[in-house]
Amino acid sequence: MESELFDFIAGYMPLTEPEKQVIVDMALFKRVDKGTFLVREGELSNAYYFVVRGCLRTYYMIDGEEKTTAFYTELQNLAPLSTVNKTPSDQYIVCVEDSLLLVSTLDTEQLVFERFPRFETLCRLLSENLLAQNQASFDQFKNSSPEQRYLRLLDTRPDLMQRVPLHQLASYLGIKAESLSRIRRRVQQKART
Amino acid sequence: MESELFDFIAGYMPLTEPEKQVIVDMALFKRVDKGTFLVREGELSNAYYFVVRGCLRTYYMIDGEEKTTAFYTELQNLAPLSTVNKTPSDQYIVCVEDSLLLVSTLDTEQLVFERFPRFETLCRLLSENLLAQNQASFDQFKNSSPEQRYLRLLDTRPDLMQRVPLHQLASYLGIKAESLSRIRRRVQQKART
DNA sequence: TCAGTTCCTTGACTAAAGTTAGGAAAAGCG
DNA sequence: CGCTTTTCCTAACTTTAGTCAAGGAACTGA
Numbered sequence: 241m242e243s244e245l246f247d248f249i250a251g252y253m254p255l256t257e258p259e260k261q262v263i264v265d266m267a268l269f270k271r272v273d274k275g276t277f278l279v280r281e282g283e284l285s286n287a288y289y290f291v292v293r294g295c296l297r298t299y300y301m302i303d304g305e306e307k308t309t310a311f312y313t314e315l316q317n318l319a320p321l322s323t324v325n326k327t328p329s330d331q332y333i334v335c336v337e338d339s340l341l342l343v344s345t346l347d348t349e350q351l352v353f354e355r356f357p358r359f360e361t362l363c364r365l366l367s368e369n370l371l372a373q374n375q376a377s378f379d380q381f382k383n384s385s386p387e388q389r390y391l392r393l394l395d396t397r398p399d400l401m402q403r404v405p406l407h408q409l410a411s412y413l414g415i416k417a418e419s420l421s422r423i424r425r426r427v428q429q430k431a432r433t
Numbered sequence: 434m435e436s437e438l439f440d441f442i443a444g445y446m447p448l449t450e451p452e453k454q455v456i457v458d459m460a461l462f463k464r465v466d467k468g469t470f471l472v473r474e475g476e477l478s479n480a481y482y483f484v485v486r487g488c489l490r491t492y493y494m495i496d497g498e499e500k501t502t503a504f505y506t507e508l509q510n511l512a513p514l515s516t517v518n519k520t521p522s523d524q525y526i527v528c529v530e531d532s533l534l535l536v537s538t539l540d541t542e543q544l545v546f547e548r549f550p551r552f553e554t555l556c557r558l559l560s561e562n563l564l565a566q567n568q569a570s571f572d573q574f575k576n577s578s579p580e581q582r583y584l585r586l587l588d589t590r591p592d593l594m595q596r597v598p599l600h601q602l603a604s605y606l607g608i609k610a611e612s613l614s615r616i617r618r619r620v621q622q623k624a625r626t
Numbered sequence: 627t628c629a630g631t632t633c634c635t636t637g638a639c640t641a642a643a644g645t646t647a648g649g650a651a652a653a654g655c656g
Numbered sequence: 657c658g659c660t661t662t663t664c665c666t667a668a669c670t671t672t673a674g675t676c677a678a679g680g681a682a683c684t685g686a
Contacts, residue, residue, distance in 0.1 A: 302576060309572035321565040331572070364553060367560035372514040374564060378571045379502035379524070382607040383495060385644090386673075405633065414575040419673050421635055426672095578674095579643075598663060612643050614665055619642095 242269070244292055245342060248315045252365050253358065262356050263342075270343045278333040285322040285329055287345045291315065294339020295403055299411075300331050308408040311336070311400055317370060336404060386415045387423050435462070437485055438535060441508045445558050446551065455549050456535075463536045471526040478515040478522055480538045484508065487532020488596055492604075493524045501601040504529070504593055510563060529597060579608045583616050 246260055269292070272278070279285040281301060289296065289312070296312040298320075309331070312318045322329035323346070344352070353360045381389060390413055393400065400409065407417035415423075439453055462485070465471070472478040474494060482489065482505070489505040491513075502524070505511045515522035516539070537545070546553045574582060583606055586593065593602065600610035608616075 298572075300572065300576065307572075307576045309575055310568070319561055319565055321569050324561050324565040360553060360557060364557040364560060367557060367564055368512055368517050371560055371564040371567060372512055372517040374567050374571065375503070376514050378567065378574070379491075379493065381571070381574070382502055382604070383493065383500045407633070411575070416674060417634075418636085418675085422673085425635085600663070609644060610664080611645085611666085615642085618665090 242292075244315065245290065249362065252369075253362050259356050259358070262352060266348055266352065268342050268344055268348060270341050272335045272339045272341055274335055274338050276335045278335065279320060279322060279329045280332055281330060282328050283322075284326070285320050285333075286326075286347075287323060287343050288320075288349070289318040289333075290342035290344075291318070292340040292342060294341070295336040296333060296339065296341075297336045297404070297408065298331050298333050299408075306408070306411070308411045311397075311404060311412065313397070313399070313403075317366065319367075319370075381414070386413060386419060387426065389413050390420065390423050391427065435485075437508065438483070442555065445562070446555050452549050452551070455545060459541060459545065461535050461537055461541060463534050465528045465532050465534055467528055467531050469528045471528065472513060472515060472522045473525055474523060475521050476515075477519070478513050478526075479519075479540075480516060480536050481513075481542070482511040482526075483535035483537075484511070485533040485535060487534070488529040489526060489532065489534075490529045490597070490601065491524050491526050492601075499601070499604070501604045504590075504597060504605065506590070506592070506596075510559065512560075574607070579606060579612060580616050580619070582606050583613065584620065 242260075242264060245263075246255060249255055272294070278287070278289065278296065291312050291314060293314060296318060297308055298310045298312075298318075299306045299308040301307075310318075318333070320329060320331075320333060321327075322331075349363075380392070384392065393409070393413065406420055410417040410420035413420065435453075435457060438456075439448060442448055465487070471480070471482065471489070484505050484507060486507060489511060490501055491503045491505075491511075492499045492501040494500075503511075511526070513522060513524075513526060514520075515524075542556075573585070577585070586602070586606065599613055603610040603613040606613065
């Protein structure tokens, strides 16, 4: 169960057995049911999430409509702006499937850093990486059409198509549900020729 | 000259005089002329940049066209994916104006961390913050039309309009130069009524 | 089982961005 | 200074996304 996590971490920095034990002992793993809200708009949040198994979704409520902006699945990390800034959240974070999460709060983080100083270096490297990756995704998004974005998603995260309703994927791709529907038809027709 | 930097850092963590001195002594400040490339496509990069004064631009060459994706101005931070990943860069980073930068390489960073351990915490906090902010910008980008994005840019970074050619701003906004031209006309007409 | 959602698609229409082409003003350079 | 390049705008046309309306399929809960 934890092995996925430690394999992932090893990509940044291999951990010793005692170090792994620190994480396990702190009982940071948490099972969360589908439909559970981790944060709602207006609430304060003090946790960071690492998805071991399952799927989280972030969305905003704008003019009574849900605007989905991200999905976090296996081995992805979510540091809500609300947690980082200690300000009320402007978005919702909800559990899309029954999930297994590593939940670390500002408090537990501090404890881990004391017992295991290298963990701060690990967190720094991870943040730097995620920042650069996020910027690269943003860059790619700007330079591609809705259809190209759909095709890329199909290529990089095909699982999402099965796991998530299409109208949520549409707003994730920055378009309306009707447009996504038409894009899918267009793409299928091209493939058939 | 360095005071802008230290004022900025104080927002995360006030530094002591000796700590400030470490940074100044390491002579990490660098003047860079307009037109200078910090990284080209295919090159390796091993530096992080903090803009004290001036402006940097990142762009990709796609089908012989420059696709600008970001501008870094006063008090903004740039950690190129190439530096983070130690892989050849897929983008260009160029100096748009004569600029004053704080340049930190992987080597100098290590030295600073040793002489001044709190610096690593500072870097972690900064990365976490920038990541959450970048994600929020990305979210907003997805949920707004080209016109809304233009108006927001006008609101949040009006200086860019003067500092940078419009066709570069267009691709930064994820649209073509012709579209930006039309949007500007539309907006002006609305304002005139 | 049935009623009420939610989800997905389609069609007709509108609005806006992409494409292509051209031209004028401004800036850079010999 | 003239020349070239860059920058910016315009226009006509094409393509595609947004909007509004509707209907059917799939799922949900009493």
